[in-house]
Amino acid sequence: MTRWRSLEFILGAALVAGVVILALATPWLFPDGGEAMDLSARLLRPFLSWAHPLGTDPIGRDLLARVVVGARVSLTVGVLSVAGAMLLGTIAGLFAGYYRGVWDIVLMRWADVQLALPFILVAITFTAILGADMGKLIGFMAITQWVQYARLVRASVMTLREREFVQAAEAIGLRGRAILFRHILPNATGPVIVLMTLNIANNILLESSLTFLGAGIDPMIPSWGGMLSDGRSYLQTAWWVGVFPGLAIMLTVLGLNLLGDWLRDALDPTSQASP
Amino acid sequence: MTGFLVRRIAIAVFVVFVVTLLVAWAVRLSGDPAVMLTGAGNVTEQDLINIRKGLGLDRPFSAQYAGFVGGMLTGDMGKSFMGGTPVAKLVGHALPLTLLLTFVSLALALLMSIPLGIHAAVHKGRWADQTIRIVSLVGLSFPNFWLALMLVLVFGVALRWLPPSGADGVSSLIMPAVTIAIILTATTVRLVRTTMLETLSAQYIMVARAKGLREVVVLYRHALRNCAIPLITYIGLQFGGLIGGVVVVERVFNWPGMGSLAFDAVASRDYPVLQACVTVLATMIVVINLLIDIGYGMIDPRMRSR
Numbered sequence: 001m002t003r004w005r006s007l008e009f010i011l012g013a014a015l016v017a018g019v020v021i022l023a024l025a026t027p028w029l030f031p032d033g034g035e036a037m038d039l040s041a042r043l044l045r046p047f048l049s050w051a052h053p054l055g056t057d058p059i060g061r062d063l064l065a066r067v068v069v070g071a072r073v074s075l076t077v078g079v080l081s082v083a084g085a086m087l088l089g090t091i092a093g094l095f096a097g098y099y100r101g102v103w104d105i106v107l108m109r110w111a112d113v114q115l116a117l118p119f120i121l122v123a124i125t126f127t128a129i130l131g132a133d134m135g136k137l138i139g140f141m142a143i144t145q146w147v148q149y150a151r152l153v154r155a156s157v158m159t160l161r162e163r164e165f166v167q168a169a170e171a172i173g174l175r176g177r178a179i180l181f182r183h184i185l186p187n188a189t190g191p192v193i194v195l196m197t198l199n200i201a202n203n204i205l206l207e208s209s210l211t212f213l214g215a216g217i218d219p220m221i222p223s224w225g226g227m228l229s230d231g232r233s234y235l236q237t238a239w240w241v242g243v244f245p246g247l248a249i250m251l252t253v254l255g256l257n258l259l260g261d262w263l264r265d266a267l268d269p270t271s272q273a274s275p
Numbered sequence: 276m277t278g279f280l281v282r283r284i285a286i287a288v289f290v291v292f293v294v295t296l297l298v299a300w301a302v303r304l305s306g307d308p309a310v311m312l313t314g315a316g317n318v319t320e321q322d323l324i325n326i327r328k329g330l331g332l333d334r335p336f337s338a339q340y341a342g343f344v345g346g347m348l349t350g351d352m353g354k355s356f357m358g359g360t361p362v363a364k365l366v367g368h369a370l371p372l373t374l375l376l377t378f379v380s381l382a383l384a385l386l387m388s389i390p391l392g393i394h395a396a397v398h399k400g401r402w403a404d405q406t407i408r409i410v411s412l413v414g415l416s417f418p419n420f421w422l423a424l425m426l427v428l429v430f431g432v433a434l435r436w437l438p439p440s441g442a443d444g445v446s447s448l449i450m451p452a453v454t455i456a457i458i459l460t461a462t463t464v465r466l467v468r469t470t471m472l473e474t475l476s477a478q479y480i481m482v483a484r485a486k487g488l489r490e491v492v493v494l495y496r497h498a499l500r501n502c503a504i505p506l507i508t509y510i511g512l513q514f515g516g517l518i519g520g521v522v523v524v525e526r527v528f529n530w531p532g533m534g535s536l537a538f539d540a541v542a543s544r545d546y547p548v549l550q551a552c553v554t555v556l557a558t559m560i561v562v563i564n565l566l567i568d569i570g571y572g573m574i575d576p577r578m579r580s581r
Contacts, residue, residue, distance in 0.1 A: 109289065116291070116557045116561045117297075117553075118522060121519070121534075121556065125302060232527075235428050235432055243428075250416050253415075
């Protein structure tokens with residue numbers, strides 16, 4: 001079990017680190033940003049030349065360059081949307097769990113509403129309103145996902161506030177805010193980190209499906225979902241256009257899932273059996 | 276029990292109310308259907324005003340919303356802005372196809388994940404368990420639409436066994452259902468494994484084994500029953516996500532269900548259709564969760580106080 005555990009970590013960390021490093025290194029690796037067109041080299045097959053190891057797309061752009069550049073969009077959307085949701089949700093969860101009352105009820109009912117909404121449909125409606133734009137998509141994801149963090153933090157706070165160290169802090173007359181941020185928050189971070197890892201993976205999947213459906217980010221920006229949407233029309237004639245970007249999504253998400261899985265056990269001393 | 280029922284139903288009604296309000300509000304922000312209908316062509320402002328009047332869009336929001344909710348309650352969902360087909364008729368065609376796809380996928384996923392999850396739990400830590408674990412993590416990492424494309428590539432384009440899109444008979448149902456089922460199985464199998472591990476350490480399992488019952492009977496009759504509650508809860512919680520997946524996969528395969536209907540409605544700013552789609556799907560999710568809650572309350576009195 002432990003052998004698999006460390007293997008899980010090494011594989012997950014290697015995949016995630018690989019994608020992050022490639023994404024950060026794109027300006028040096030591919031100075032043209034994957035935009036260089038060569039109309040005489042359209043739809044070249046993969047694995048045949050060093051110039052285009054993964055072949056070219058329908059207008060002769062290098063697929064390897066575009067797949068690597070596409071990582072930037074996925075990582076940006078994944079990380080920023082989750083960071084936003086986490087900040088909003090953690091603050092709301094801390095206050096709702098500690099003070100309870102009206103805000104707590106509002107929070108829980110709002111969570112019920114969000115649970116009932118088919119997210120993809122709502123997202124598509126909103127992008128129809130707001131336009132396909134990366135910043136807006138990130139904001140939309142943060143606003144629709146903070147409730148998960150709020151519920152998680154609220155649950156931790158409700159158990160933590162009964163613990164002796166919190167009651168001791170109250171007894172010596174610390175103010176609520178100091179107790180919340182200094183004493184309760186540090187003890188509630190473990191599950192939040194796990195949820196963040198898994199949510200980055202999930203949001204990368206969501207962004208790519210929305211972009212694939214034409215309701216995510218601008219189709220002019222190289223992104224994995226956008227490339228797959230092109231690839232769909234070429235499935236009959238040029239399979240590689242629809243395969244490699246999808247493989248890139250899968251490997252990135254797999255890396256994050258492996259890390260999240262490992263973290264969940266690593267941060268939870270009580271769990272012997274893995275979920 | 277009555278108090279519990281009333282409370283759960285009140286919450287459900289409230290959720291549906293907020294959902295419809297949000298949708299009606301959002302949908303109205305999304306652009307002017309009068310402009311969409313006429314195209315960018317040469318129309319006067321007066322033409323646009325007339326079209327809006329014809330569609331009832333000149334009324335205040337509260338009146339439009341009241342009309343929409345009143346209509347939904349009486350089964351009259353209005354008419355599509357495109358061609359004037361009654362929305363109820365469009366939904367009537369699309370909803371059964373979505374339900375069919377959803378429940379076939381769900382059944383397939385349970386048929387795969389229950390035996391696999393039980394097998395993994397029984398052989399905990401051995402190679403079968405590890406393999407199921409790795410495969411399920413990989414399955415979890417598939418973008419659903421890409422998995423759909425890959426199935427089309429293999430079975431539709433290369434092997435030509437199955438139609439790549441549309442809805443003609445059972446053969447069209449296979450690929451969309453398998454796509455959704457694979458991803459659902461990947462998540463469910465992990466849950467079955469965990470709950471099964473807990474259940475198998477219970478004393479009544481030891482008793483059942485001590486009585487000399489066959490292992491199959493112990494696992495599938497005694498242990499599985501006790502895994503049912505967490506499993507059903509989980510499926511209820513996942514139902515929204517499941518519907519989301521169905522909606523996307525429908526689009527890839529051109530399966531003419533609620534997802535395809537909604538996507539076309541967004542593209543053409545067809546308010547009544549879009550509103551009806553989101554409302555019907557959201558209500559379905561709420562009702563399923565309500566039924567699960569009530570079901571527990573009846574089975575297990577401890578749940579009622581929550």
